[in-house]
Structures are given as C-alpha cells and as structure tokens.
Amino acid sequence: MKPKDEWQLFAGFRDRMLSMDVVGRTEMGETEFKFAHSRRYGDIQTKFYIIALQSDGQSLMELLRNYPFHVDTWYKTISTIQSS
Numbered sequence: 001m002k003p004k005d006e007w008q009l010f011a012g013f014r015d016r017m018l019s020m021d022v023v024g025r026t027e028m029g030e031t032e033f034k035f036a037h038s039r040r041y042g043d044i045q046t047k048f049y050i051i052a053l054q055s056d057g058q059s060l061m062e063l064l065r066n067y068p069f070h071v072d073t074w075y076k077t078i079s080t081i082q083s084s
Helices: 008-013 039-054 057-066 071-083
Strands: 018-025 031-037
Touching (some): 039 057, 039 071, 057 071
16 A cells, blocks of 8 residues: 555655555455554654663654554553553
C-alpha cells in the first residue's frame, strides 16, 4: 500500500513502514496477505520497548512527536494518561 499525494499526514513517511505481502491463494480463490514491517519500523519499535520499560513519559511523548503513526506508542500514551 502506497500513500497517495493528497494524504498529507503521510508525506514524511513514504518509505513504507508497513506493507501487505501476498502469501498465497486459498482453495476458494481468495488472496491471503500478511503484514510486514520495514527495518525502520523495527528500529522505532525497539526504541519504543526501551522507553516503555523505563516508564519515561517525557521520552514517550517525544517518540510520539517524531513518529506519529507508531500505533504502540499511541496505546501506551493513552493508557498512561488514563491511569494517572
């Protein structure tokens, strides 16, 4: 999946951090896919794990500012806000 030009929020993230790869076809002719993360996304995920283990809210917010489409960071931020 490639972002369209009019999707301005994706403008800085065009290097495909998440993609869908074709795995095969079922007996009924349906196409099966799997989600694949880029190496860059894996690096961001590693940063996220380190910050989450440290329970550092300031660093978590910085990660969110730098990578606004990182889903785990959103979940952790919301969960942190709700528990305080």
